[in-house]
Each structure stands twice: as C-alpha cells, then as structure tokens.
Amino acid sequence: MPEPWKTVESLSYEEAYAELEQLVQRLESGQQSLEEAIRLFERGQALIRHCQALLDQAELRVRELGPSAAPEGEPPEEEVAP
C-alpha cells in the first residue's frame, strides 16, 4: 500500500514543501494505521530537513545570457533542469 516515494534529495523546494504540506494534512486526518503514521512522520521529517537545508545552504547562481548568434534556426542552449 505505501506509495513509492521519490528520494527527498531529488525534490525541488517547491515539490518538497508541497509534499510536506499534503503529508501533514494527511497525518492530521488520522485516517491511517499507527505504522503508516510513523512512516509518514519520518518522511515528513526528511522533507523538513531537506527544505531547511535548501534554504540555508543554497548559493545564488547568476549567469549572463550570451549574445544570440543567429536569431533564426539556432538550437536552444542545452540546459539541465534544476
């Protein structure tokens, strides 16, 4: 029954926060077994640590957009999604 959870470290702040919020609501509804509740709680703690770490340890990344060489037909720059 437990849904597969993504590794906490792979979540963006927005995703982690959204999941945390949802999870707390679920836990507050009290609809699950104690075992499930503890599982949710531990996941929640991991999400909290992740959110805090993201906020506290992030270094602002700034880069400059290079000049567009050719306005037409130029493939967009490869950009790894964060």
Next chain:
Amino acid sequence: MVLEQIPLFPAPALSVSALTRYLRTLLESDALLQDVWVQGEISNLSRPTSGHIYFTLKDEFAALRCVIWRTHAQRLRVALQNGLAIEAHGYISLYERDGQYQLYVDALRLAGEGVLFQEFLRLKARLEAEGLFEAARKRPIPAFPQRIGLVTSPTGAALQDMLNIIRRRYPLVEVVLAPVSVQGEEAAGEVVRAIADLNRREQPSVIIVARGGGTLEDLWAFNDERVVRAIAASQAPVITGIGHETDFTLADFAADLRAPTPSAAAMLATPDGDELRQQVRHLAHRLAGALAAQVQENARHLLHLRQRLERASPLRRVGEDRQRLDYLSTWAAHHMAGALRLRRLHLQGLQARLESLNPRAVLARGYAILQRPDGRTVQRVSQATAGEVLHAHLADGYLSTRVESVHPRPPTAPEGGNHA
C-alpha cells in the same frame, strides 16, 4: 497751471492693502491662472536655507517671478540651474508685501517633456484600446521561481540591488542576466531582443525588466511601443521595476505585475526565505503534533480494548461462577438445614407415634404375644391345635408352652378381644 478738476466729494481712496488684496482676489478667482503651465528659462535662481526656491522665468520679452515652496522643492527631480529651459506648473497669486504677482510652482519638467507626454498619452490610449493592458491578461507570478530572467543594465546599481535582495530572500533560484542598455537609441531594441531570447533559450519562471531612477527622457525606452508589445507577448510573466515610485511607463501597464522600483520587483519575484523557514517550522510543529495525536488516539483505543477484553475474559466468568457457586451453596446449605430440621421433627413425631404402637410396650404392661416356633403370630384360637408348642413372648423373653386344649368363644359375646 492746469490742474484737472477734482470732484469735490471723490469716492473714498482705497488703502494700498485693500487694493492689493482686491487684485489678489481677482487673480485667484481666474481659473486659467490657478492651473497653468508656463514655459521659460530660469534666471536669478536662489536657494536660501529656508528650503524654498526662488527664480525668475523669462523669455525674450517678459519675466515672471516664481516660488517653489520647500515641500514641493524636496520632490523635484529636475536639477535646476540658470539658463535651463523648463515648463513650470502652478498658480498665479500676488505677494502683497512687494506688490508682486508670481507663479507658485508645484511641478516642473524640462521643456519638451510636454510634447513627449502628449505622445505618451496617445500611445497609451491606442494600446489600451487594443486590450494590451487589460487585467484579464495578467498572469500570476509563480510562488517559487526556479529561474529569473533579469533584463537590465549590467553596470547599474539596480542590478546589484536586485541580486542582493534575491540572494537574501531566495538563493535557490537561478538568475540569468540579459544585459541591455536602458537608455538611448539602442535601449528599446535591446530590451525587446532580451525578452525574446530569455523566453526562447531559458524558459524562465519570471522575467524582471528593471531600470533605476532617471528623468522622463531617461525612462523613455520603456514607453516604446515595441518594448510594450514584447512584454505583453512574453511567455514568462513579466515584472517591471522602472524608475521610482511615481514613474509610470507603458511597460508598467503591459507588465503582469508593476513594482515601484527594481528592488521591489526583486522582492515580488521571490518568496521570503525567512517566511519560508517559518512555514517549515510551522509544518514541523503540526507534523509532530499530528503524530502525537495519532499515538495518543491509538493508546486510548488500546486502553479501551483492554477494558473490553477484561470484561469478556473467561477468568472473569470463572470468578463470577465461583461467586454464584458460593451463593448457591450457602443457599443450599441454609435450605438443607431447614429441611433437615423439618424432617427431624417429622421423624420425632413418627417415632413417638411408632413408640406408642410398639407391641413391646404393651408386653411391658403384662400382655403376651403367641407365636409359632416359625415366627408366625397366633391371633385366633383356630390357629392353634392341642399339643402344639407355642412361644409366649413377654417383655423380657418368652416361654415355651404347650396348648392343652382349644376353646373358641361362643359367638354371642359382643366385645371381641383382638389380643390373645
């Protein structure tokens, strides 16, 4: 000497004050003079320590005394100097002490700005009619941007201000700077290209178009129709932070969100890290609380079940049965004793009655029982024959006797003895 004839009783002379006040009232009741733009060149500029500014506006043929009160003077954005051609706005009144009418200035602009302003209004009306500024077009700014595109001057203070604010508030974001000139001939074209490039190559969550404060002319690029259209067409929502609080450009109207300054734009584009930490702490609280509640709830259930189990336990039933057994045996013992007593009484009665019938008791009184040697009692004379041996039982033993003869009683005798 020819003196003009003076009427004997002339109208009374007005005092200078009265005349001056009359003139002043006259001036102040004229609608045109109370809300007027005047164009001219500054001369005799004077800035005493009071903070008020005095100067004369003049052109080739005339001069006009002007005053700017300190409260207005503080808000001036044009650096005044002698010889500067300006347009001043205000009302005409009269300074009674000097008998001087003057312009009380509340706003001024460089000469020529008026023309620009008309142009601005015309373009604004046109774009507005096209629906470019409609509220329905405005898109929400994402709460958690992943990438912010900055369209601004790479050398301006605005850029550093914005980076500082973004770094402080939400360092998780990535900033892509699209450097542009923010004033001059090239500015509009560069801004348009930067917005397009950012959208095409970076897919930013939001784009900030920013420029620090400047004169109306400095900000003119942001009233360029091409810039306005580029902002309206941007895929990513656009926040503008152009000039100061009081500056409105057409770019601002087209933007999804208008910020009064570049710094404010950076704030509107990012969530506040402190607030986020607070939110996370709050959720952490709720998380712990929810688990505690859950555990408590379970403990309560458990206790409840335990109580139910105990109530249903066989041990409890055994106990109950034992108690019932005790009760029953007490009850039984009680009743048994009663019954026995009753029986005993009954028995005693019977015994007494039996006693009264005991033939031996009769024997004690001198009667005898005759029995054959085989034990059969002889009740009638016919049961015996002469010569026969009978046992005569007395109270303390028996006598062996021999029947001499048998004499039945004649049947006339009414009272018969059953006893032998």
